[in-house]
Amino acid sequence: MLETCRSSCKRSTILIILDRSVYKLVELKEYIKIRDTIYAVDSKTENGFTFSRLLNFKYSSNLEKADPDHIIALVTEVIPKYSCLVFCPTKKNCENVASMVCKYLKKEFRAHREKEKGDLIKNLKNIGNGSICPVLLQTIPFGVAYHHSGLTNDERKSIEEAYSAGVLCLLACTATLAAGVNLPARRVILRAPYVASDFLKKNQYKQMIGRAGRAGIDSAGESILIVQEKDKHLVQGLVNSPLENCYSNLLLELNKGMQSLLLSLVGLKIAVTHEEVDNFMCSTLLGVQQQLLSKEKSLSEITKEGLENLIEKGLLKGRISEKEHNSKCILTITPLGKATYKGSIDLAYCNLLYRELKKGLEGLILESNLHLLYLTTPYDMTSDFRPDWMIYLRQFNQLSTAEQKVADIVGVPESFITKKASGQAIRKNVDSAVVNRLYLSFVLYTLLKETNIWSVAEKFNMSRGYVQNLLNSAASFTSCVLHFCEELEEFWVYKALLTELTKQLTYCVKTELIPLMEVAGVLEARAKQLYNAGYKTVAHLANAHPGTLVKMIEHLSLRQAKQIVSSAKMLLSEKAEALQEEVEELLKVPTDIPGTC
Structure with missing residues (x-):
């Protein structure tokens, strides 16, 4: 597969090689820890491991209970002189590890760069309008912090800058840090071979341990994977297996991948016949890998099905036929199709969005922006979300009579919320996606009034990072809906309303x-x-x-x-x-x- 990529993307490959040649590669030493024994990863041996050393750290019975994985022993071998990352399976585990480590660190750790750590705490309080996470308030004086999606963007940035400057020497973080931020360390510790409840893949493992070793600063870096006896055979397979192959994503998510690409090809007039679309698809990575596809369908058949689906949805016009003389039949994009690709709307939701906007024209509640917020709350944030029903009812009761009508218009009657909050059985089926979107629109409505992520997060019992992510996603989606409406004359009334709402959501500050x-x-x-x-x-x-x-x-x-x-x-x-x-x-x-x- 690598040779294929080289032949089709020579210029890109050469650029990558030149770029890497600028940097001196740092040696990476891989280890695993089972109980109090450290083993070096060695692919030449039969089981993949060789004995390296025993941990040299005296544990009291209380400390052994608090830290059965000996994380304190592992981190104190390098901090505060050098930096260390501890990857944890969950966000809560990150906070627990950071808090636990600080409880047992010596007081000398507080003296290391004390003034800069004080400035960091002041900065975080300023970011939080006087509020700061109690865990960070406890851990930062020791040079320790956690890093995960529950933090706001400003908090993450401040913590990353402090870590890069050496003010913080230890971060307990989730796997997302490995892929998104360049924060290297002398030692990387993997708390467990899991991300949430899923066992690590080889590419995830390599991405995390790749944080170890800082070019130009360290001559070597080291990673230590903490392993329970029950997972030993799985870890042997992990560290000695090859990297997973890289495949085209077009087929994994047909709406976001294949069909979205096909719609854009026709809309932008890059390819306007079945034949031209087929030729284009053959030049994609999926086309290069088509021999790896299911033997049941060829790439041409999959492309044909995608085009037919777009025609069925009313996004394209034209005829798709297997007959040779029809292969050059011109495909054209419909107004709805143009609005969809111009607004970058997920094809899974474009028809639903159109219906909801159309329904909104019949009776849009404009006493406040709640109804507009519901229409522009991102669909994809409702799938794994569960509302707190008591909070739902409390927020509903605080709305004006006109605002409460919004809930009824979109399909969430007051009786439903009341029964859910009191734990009563519900006979009438109500769309859970609509229920969740309305709840999230309550969060956004409160946020625009208070412009304080911390207080809103507390009010709705959510992490401040989630609230900020919701705000950013809503601002982006509102802009997409605006572009969607600009292409459809019947939605002219939304243009001015959504222009102002986009600005409000983007900045979420006082006017x-x-x-x-x-x-x-x-x-x-x-x-x-x-x-x-x-x-x-x-x-x-x-x-x-x-x-x-x-x-x-x-x-x-x-x-x-x-x-x-x-x-x-x-x-x-x-x-x-x-x-x-x-x-x-x-x-x-x-x-x-x-x-x-």
């Missing part, structure tokens, strides 16, 4: 802060600081002196101040140019009117 938030590098906390210091518009920032900003704004470096001023000047210039173009367009004299020249 006066939105102009400052448009400047690159200015987030909510910084916008508040700037506004309170008298910089209330983009023009104020564009004319500011970086040195003055540093003096007036707490925790602002000169480099950041220069970037903010530069970004403000660029934004102001772009707005001025746009206005100038609009003026010139208005003053332009038509040449097709008699008597003009």
Whole structure:
């Protein structure tokens, strides 16, 4: 498969090789730990392991109970002088490990870079509008923190920067850190060979242990996988097995993959006949791998089925036939199909979105933005979600009479919420996806009113990271729905409404802060600081002196101040140019009117 990729993507492959040649590879030593024994991974031996050493750490009976996997022994061999990552199976386990390690670390750890750790705590409190996670408040003085999706983006960024600078020496994290962030360490510890309840795949294992070793800093890195006796045979297979093959994703998710690609091909007029579509598909990775497909269907048959499905959904027009003379029949995109690909709407939901927007035209409740928020709450966030029914009822009762009508219009009657909250049996079937979307729209509605992720997360008993992810997803989906509506004349009324809602969801701040938030590098906390210091518009920032900003704004470096001023000047210039173009367009004299020249 590698040879095939080289032949079809020579330029990309050469670029990758040149890029890697810039960096000196760091030796990676792999180990596993069973009980108090460390084994080196050695593929030359029969079982894949060779004895390396015994742990040299005295455990009291209480400490043995608290730390049966000897994580404290493993981390204290490297921290605080060097950095260490501990990968944990779940988010809760990350917090528990960070908290447990700090309970048994010596007081000397608190003295290491004490001032910088104090500044980090102040910064996190500022991000949380005075609030900070109790676990982080306990662990950061020891140079320890956790890292997972329950943190807000600003919290994650601050923790990552502190870790990269050496202020934090130990992070307990989930597997997502391995793939998304470049945070290397001298030692990487895998708390268990599992991600949630699933056993590790080889590519996941390699991705995590690949964090060990920092080019230009360390001559070597090491990974230690903690293994229970019952998993020993599975781990032997894991460390000695080859990497899984990489396959095209087009077939795994037909709506997001194959059919979405086919719709875009026709919509963009890259391929407008069955024959042209077939030719294009043969040049994809899936086309290269078609010999690996099921023997029951060829790539051409799968493509044909995809096109027929798009025609059936009303997204394409044309005829698909196996007859040779019909292979060049022109395919055209319908208005709904164009709206779908222009708005990047998931094909699984495009018809449902159209029906809901159409129904909204019959009686859109505009007393507040709750009804609009329901229509733009992402469909894909409801699948693994379970509402808290007492909170659901409480939030419903706080709505006005007009807002409560929204629930009834979308199909969630008050009686249903009341019975679920009281634990009564429900006879009438109510669509669970609609119920979940309405609950999430309550979260967004509260968030736009309070603009405080921490308080809303607490109110709905959710992690602040989840609330922020919901907000970001809703802002993105609202923009997609806006583009969807722009392509369909019947939805003209939504354009102005969704333009404003997109802006509200994107920034989720008080109205006066939105102009400052448009400047690159200015987030909510910084916008508040700037506004309170008298910089209330983009023009104020564009004319500011970086040195003055540093003096007036707490925790602002000169480099950041220069970037903010530069970004403000660029934004102001772009707005001025746009206005100038609009003026010139208005003053332009038509040449097709008699008597003009």
